[in-house]
Amino acid sequence: LIIGGSRGLGEITAKIIAAGGGKTTITYLKGKQDANHVANDISKHGGKCKVLQMDVSEPTAAIQNLQKENWLPTHLLYFATPHISSRPDQSNSNKFYDIYSNGLIKVIKALLDQSDETLTLFYPSTIYVAEPPPNLINYAVAKEKGEMTAKNLEKDSANLKVIIERLKPLATDQSATLLNVILTSPLDTMMNILTKKLL
Numbered sequence: 574l575i576i577g578g579s580r581g582l583g584e585i586t587a588k589i590i591a592a593g594g595g596k597t598t599i600t601y602l603k604g605k606q607d608a609n610h611v612a613n614d615i616s617k618h619g620g621k622c623k624v625l626q627m628d629v630s631e632p633t634a635a636i637q638n639l640q641k642e643n644w645l646p647t648h649l650l651y652f653a654t655p656h657i658s659s660r661p662d663q664s665n666s667n668k669f670y671d672i673y674s675n676g677l678i679k680v681i682k683a684l685l686d687q688s689d690e691t692l693t694l695f696y697p698s699t700i701y702v703a704e705p706p707p708n709l710i711n712y713a714v715a716k717e718k719g720e721m722t723a724k725n726l727e728k729d730s731a732n733l734k735v736i737i738e739r740l741k742p743l744a745t746d747q748s749a750t751l752l753n754v755i756l757t758s759p760l761d762t763m764m765n766i767l768t769k770k771l772l
Contacts, residue, residue: 575598578599581652584599586767588615588620589764591621596622597615598646636683645688651696655671657709677723692734693735694736697738699713736771
């Protein structure tokens with residue numbers, strides 16, 4: 574289950590998994606057209622991908638729909654994110670916390686309520702947790718809180734395994750407009766993580 578799979582790292586991850594024979598469901602909040610495009614692209618090349626609308630602030634109904642279709646994930650890849658602005662204001666901080674921590678808690682609890690099988694969570698963080706640029710302090714602080722949230726969820730559940738990776742800046746549509754740095758290939762990065770750390 575790829576939360577935020579309609580664009581960016583989520584899209585790339587869905588395509589890598591499909592190329593390896595895995596079945597994915599990608600979620601979107603508002604970008605239905607983008608999500609359908611990803612799923613159709615995967616299907617054209619012989620892969621399997623479903624599309625699911627989900628708001629991480631209220632994920633229960635969407636996850637129950639998965640259970641009704643007799644499909645529950647072995648892995649959750651959590652790429653949900655709001656628009657990242659370079660303007661450090663309090664409203665950005667609240668949006669980050671709502672998605673990176675509060676939304677994560679709700680999605681994990683809803684999934685664990687549906688199954689006793691082990692669930693592996695991949696939580697993508699950032700190297701900016703250690704040294705945040707001045708214009709991304711709120712983002713970095715919220716990502717670090719999300720890391721702590723993920724670790725606490727793992728402590729509280731015997732059926733949850735958590736993998737946290739602090740990623741270098743990757744070439745996605747958001748980062749390309751935010752950062753004046755050399756960006757790493759998201760394809761190479763996610764291939765390495767998926768093949769060496771999640772499987």
